[in-house]
Amino acid sequence: MSAAVQSAAWIRAGALLLEAPAVFTIGTGRSGLALQMAAMRFMHLGLATHVVGETTAPAIGARDVLVAASGSGSTKRVVRAAETAREQGAEVVALTTAPESALARAATEVLVVPAADKQDFDGNASVQYGGSLFEQSVLLVTDALFHALWQTSGTQARELWRLHANLE
Numbered sequence: 001m002s003a004a005v006q007s008a009a010w011i012r013a014g015a016l017l018l019e020a021p022a023v024f025t026i027g028t029g030r031s032g033l034a035l036q037m038a039a040m041r042f043m044h045l046g047l048a049t050h051v052v053g054e055t056t057a058p059a060i061g062a063r064d065v066l067v068a069a070s071g072s073g074s075t076k077r078v079v080r081a082a083e084t085a086r087e088q089g090a091e092v093v094a095l096t097t098a099p100e101s102a103l104a105r106a107a108t109e110v111l112v113v114p115a116a117d118k119q120d121f122d123g124n125a126s127v128q129y130g131g132s133l134f135e136q137s138v139l140l141v142t143d144a145l146f147h148a149l150w151q152t153s154g155t156q157a158r159e160l161w162r163l164h165a166n167l168e
């Protein structure tokens, strides 16, 4: 397996995000928490962004993008959401360690993260516990994606700041 996320898939994922009427994120446990950080950055970029499960998340529709993170690629809630998104005509960008997984099969674009998933009990892919390396990688990969999209947009940091929460 490559030691890096394939750059072509990463670039295509960025293009999908820019074209999307709305962006949704989904992941469970720590994978979902890592993606919530990405959701905030996508919002700062001006993308209409929703975290699946929040009371304000609307219906997903055609050309929207669901960004789904699952180290195992088999977490049922995430796989089901990806399948539903595709049925609705949305695109699915999957982050997973498992290119043959159900999530990868349901996705339009797969970012294969060369990290341990939560059942790497023998520490073959990482000495860290569970899926920690995957969850950390989700943050790095999506932060890098945000950074590239921001640089391409030419938007000043001051303009992004206007979208930062002021009800904290």
Ligand SMILES: O=P(O)(O)OC[C@H]1O[C@](O)(CO)[C@@H](O)[C@@H]1O
Pocket: 028, 029, 030, 031, 032, 069, 070, 071, 072, 073, 074, 075, 078, 117, 118, 130, 131, 135
């Ligand atoms: O990334 P996966 O394989 O979908 O697992 C999701 C989550 O399940 C857990 O084991 C428990 O929530 C977390 O460690 C992990 O982030």
